[in-house]
Amino acid sequence: MNTSWYALCCLALLQAFIPGSSPLKSIPYYFQKNPFTCRQVSVFEIAQDLGAVISSNSAIFLPSHPPWSEVTKRWNTLIAPDIEIVVQPAEESDIPKVVQYCNDNGIEFLVVNRGHGLTAALNKFRGIQIDMKQLTAITIDSDGKSALFQGGVSVDEVVTALWDQGYVTTTGSSGSVGLTGLALGGGHGRYEGLYGLISDNVIHLNVVLADGSTVPVNETSYEDLFWAMKGAGHNFGIVTSLRLKIYPKQIATWHYHNYLWTQDKLEAVFEEMNRVQDHGNAPPLLGASFGHIRINRSVNEKEAILWWTSGYAGPASEVEHILRPFNAIEAISDEMGDVPYPEIHGPQDTATSSFPSGPYVMSTVMLQTYNITAQRQLYDLFNRNAALYPELGANALLMIEGYATAGVQAIDPISTAYPHRDEFHLAFFLAAAPEGSDLLEPARTWAKESWDIWNAGQPTRKPATYVNYGTGNEYESLESIYGYEPWRLERLRALKAKYDPYNRFRYYVPIIPY
Known part of the structure; x- marks a missing residue:
């Protein structure tokens, strides 16, 4: 087949779907989902092509491979992108090569x-996963x-590596x-009271931009992108x-105090x-300070209980007087201790092994205070639905x-671009409900009803959504995520047109929807 003729036919076919269009460049950027291509290649061919251009220690996995x-x-298996190939680059310089290959081939x-x-936007993805675990x-x-x-480091790796060298930084x-x-997305964590969000x-x-180019982004280079x-x-x-700011570790131990209370x-x-939070x-x-309401079968099989943990950067002697009112509330049990910072994840139930993966239905809010x-x-509502x-x-x-x-407020x-410095709490509902089961719709209804109650409890405020907890539910507006001031979304959309005109980055709480 004549390749030039085939390409011309493909272009004509594309234009047929856009009445009155002529040159391809006249199509608005938000319709150009990806650079146009007619090439059809197998995953095996793609793996061969990529293997020839990326570094030798990189790994490429196909569905037939045991790993x-x-x-x-993924943590939430209900959110399941359609992955055809996984590439694990061994060098940062491999990533723009993979992006360029994808651009050239419409992948x-x-x-x-x-x-x-x-x-939920992740459910719309089909293509190559670039896995940064080697980086x-x-x-x-x-x-x-x-x-x-x-780009591939985890919170555990960061906390441990810095602590061993005498430093801390902001992490999740x-x-x-x-x-x-x-x-x-901002990044909330234990040190934000002192140093702000991770992004701060x-x-x-x-x-690496959508066109495959690599750029340095900071206060003096691509400063508009740095803001976004x-x-x-x-x-x-x-x-x-x-590159993140780091700080000398000046606090030897963190104090935790955990409580279990009846309803x-x-x-x-x-x-x-x-x-204590005092607005x-x-x-x-x-x-x-974290807490959850859930069924604990070792305590009560039918009635949810309240578990709470407070973490303080310092020893018990500095904070227990602040926690005295909580100590006066009769608890089923309570425990406390002082541990080095890298160990605080365990007693506060945020360690690597604390949250198993599952098919989760969720809803999420941000709050100024607890109604x-x-x-x-x-x-x-929890008890009724659990019954x-x-x-x-x-x-x-x-x-x-x-x-x-x-x-954060400083x-x-x-x-x-982070818009929610006047929101002080994060909250979410979560329930495991397998795709296709008869529990999926009840779980979604429960999630929405919980979202409604939380927001009704702060009637003078508009709903707010932490982008890192964004679920893609239809009741999460872009304004609730990226800010209600009109200039915020206007600026973000203008930068999107500048730096990602084909909307290649559209699978994580997208400013320009799919």
Whole structure:
């Protein structure tokens, strides 16, 4: 077949779907989902092609390979992109080569660190997964003020490596999650009361753009993109490595105090939480207070209980007087201790092994304060549904996260794309419901009802969504994620047109939908 004639026919066919169009360049960028191609190649041929251009220590996996289930594993199995090939680059310089190959051949690409993305947009993906698990180098600068992290590092790896050298930095609170993805969406964690979000500590990003070019992004180079990457970065490029501020470890141990309460203590607990959190004025060292409501069969098979943990950057002697009101609330059990910072994940139940993967239905909100009436309504809804659907109730929870936010609020809100510096708590509903089961619709209804109750509890505020917890539910508006000020989305869309005109990065809470 004459290749030129075939290409011309393909172009004519494309234009036939766009009335009145002539040159391809006249098509608005938001219709150009990917560079147009007619080439059809097998996954085996693609693997051969890529193997010839990327570094020798890189790995390429096909569905027939034994490790396939492991390299395509995701935390939420209900969100399942259609992966045809997995490439694990051994060098940062491999990534632009893979992107360029995909562009040349009309193949979609999806970058993965640890596979914790929750957004339903991932279900629309089909193509090559670029898995950054081999890119885990950490280099501390000689001045001890910053460190360079490759794009595949996890929170556990960062915390441990820095601590061993006498430093800490801002990370997420869960040890199993990747650092880079969190940073692109802000990144809440235990040290934000002192130092702000992860994104607030980013100094420099090495970014692969949608066209395959690699650019340095910082305050003086691509400064407009630097603004966007700190809060909406998933939409703009691949971060192969980033430089973060680091800080000398000045605190030897973290104190934790965990409580287990029956439901009749719920109001008293949340009243004390509101008092301590004080509308965002919690002590900066009271880094992380988490809780969940769920069925604990060892305590009560039918009635949910409240578990809570407070983590403080310092010893018990500095914080137990703050926690005294909680100690006065009669608990089923409580435990406390002081541990080095890398060990705090365990007792606070955020370690790598704490959260098994599953087919999860979710909804999520951000809050300024805990509405006591709403928390009771959420609890009662939980118990009713757990009784109606015992299998669903056994694998459901209401999660509430509170952080010391002084460091977050200290940053000028217009200086980054992250829009929610006046929101102090994260909360979400989660239930395991396999695709196709008769539990899926009840779980979705339960998720929406929980979302409604949380938001009804703050009637003077608009719904807010933390982008890193974005689920893609139809009731999550783009404004709730990227900010209600009109200029925010206008600026992000203009930058999207500039840096990703074909909308190649559209599978993680996309500014321009699929």
